[in-house]
Amino acid sequence: MSLTIYGIPQSRTIRVLWLVKELGIDYKSVPITNTGGSREPDFMKINPNGHIPAIDDDGLIMCESIAINLYLAKKHGGALQPKNLADEGRALQWSFWSVTEAEGPALTLLMKRMKAPIPDSEVEAATAKLGAALKVLDGALAGKDYLLGSAFTIADLNVAAVLSWLSMAKFDTSACPNVTAWLGRCLGRPALAAARG
Numbered sequence: 001m002s003l004t005i006y007g008i009p010q011s012r013t014i015r016v017l018w019l020v021k022e023l024g025i026d027y028k029s030v031p032i033t034n035t036g037g038s039r040e041p042d043f044m045k046i047n048p049n050g051h052i053p054a055i056d057d058d059g060l061i062m063c064e065s066i067a068i069n070l071y072l073a074k075k076h077g078g079a080l081q082p083k084n085l086a087d088e089g090r091a092l093q094w095s096f097w098s099v100t101e102a103e104g105p106a107l108t109l110l111m112k113r114m115k116a117p118i119p120d121s122e123v124e125a126a127t128a129k130l131g132a133a134l135k136v137l138d139g140a141l142a143g144k145d146y147l148l149g150s151a152f153t154i155a156d157l158n159v160a161a162v163l164s165w166l167s168m169a170k171f172d173t174s175a176c177p178n179v180t181a182w183l184g185r186c187l188g189r190p191a192l193a194a195a196r197g
């Protein structure tokens, strides 16, 4: 059994590295960078989109960080995989939510913090969109420690990994106290620290 993960922790590859540390599975790391490495011809054969992360799992080549994580969590099971079909549906819902509702505006705000020339109108729109999305998440977390109930699952890992950009973007989450507390619980996990290296 062999799993190769292409990418570096300072990129969306951290999402997959966090998961494999949670799962405690062996893997080989190929540190393809997002500053040119992912566009090299050899890597373009692995992921023709030219992005990291990608994996090769015993010959199954996959890209898309969140899809990779849903696959690996289901394959390896354990505490992170939802226990029934309804919870699996919710994990899919929140995973898709993270990249359709939250990732875009979070990335805009992160890039702005990194001095990208983003117009104020786009920053305002991203701030409003992200704020509205986080209100939805805040409601879903009311009275619960984690998205599917009392245990940390792949749903939490995928969403928190996307929202880990919020602190780097200096986005104030105080209007969403459930999100703030939950994000602290998720991002404080030792497996994430280990993945960051």
Ligand SMILES: N[C@@H](CCC(=O)N[C@@H](CS)C(=O)NCC(=O)O)C(=O)O
Pocket: 011, 012, 013, 033, 034, 035, 036, 038, 039, 050, 051, 052, 053, 063, 064, 065, 066
């Ligand atoms: N939707 C993809 C996005 C992957 C992506 O855009 N990765 C960035 C790094 S975080 C990248 O490879 N950038 C380099 C490039 O596009 O050349 C995923 O979640 O895996």
